[in-house]
Amino acid sequence: MMAKIDDILAKYDSAHELIDMLEDIQAEYGYISEENMRKVEQDLKIPLVDIYGVVTFYSAFKLKPSGKHTIKVCTGTACHVKKSDSLKEHLMKALSVKEGETTSDGKFTLELVNCIGACAKSPAMMIDEKVYGELTAKKIDSILKEY
Ligand code: FES
Numbered sequence: 001m002m003a004k005i006d007d008i009l010a011k012y013d014s015a016h017e018l019i020d021m022l023e024d025i026q027a028e029y030g031y032i033s034e035e036n037m038r039k040v041e042q043d044l045k046i047p048l049v050d051i052y053g054v055v056t057f058y059s060a061f062k063l064k065p066s067g068k069h070t071i072k073v074c075t076g077t078a079c080h081v082k083k084s085d086s087l088k089e090h091l092m093k094a095l096s097v098k099e100g101e102t103t104s105d106g107k108f109t110l111e112l113v114n115c116i117g118a119c120a121k122s123p124a125m126m127i128d129e130k131v132y133g134e135l136t137a138k139k140i141d142s143i144l145k146e147y
Pocket residue numbers: 074075076077078079080114115116117118119120122123124
């Protein structure tokens with residue numbers, strides 16, 4: 001059986017299709033590994049540094065696999081006023097990650113976002129599609145335990 005990456009490489013043959021190809025790789029693997037970038041380099045004859053430039057330019061492309069769950073902490077104005085900063089610090093400490101990083105067990109990726117439409121319940125965060133509001137450090141600890 002051919003690896004998925006070979007199918008994707010076979011689908012495109014022009015350097016103009018680089019973004020389409022990377023989108024397929026992102027969709028298939030959830031990120032663009034260095035190994036796969038090297039395969040694209042050989043296949044489309046585009047220098048690795050240029051591929052890397054495209055991957056880092058578009059936020060839709062990830063260089064590392066995301067965790068099983070994505071936590072989006074709101075840093076928008078309404079949440080900021082309600083001290084979302086200290087909750088963000090609390091989460092970073094509890095998970096031992098910085099913004100954009102994934103926990104070593106691959107369970108959570110932490111992202112900071114700019115309003116998740118739950119201002120009335122600020123401070124708020126989302127885990128995957130679920131919104132959690134009126135957060136406190138204590139509440140965050142018990143929410144994390146649910147996952
Ligand atoms: S500012 Fe945080 S939900 Fe709107």
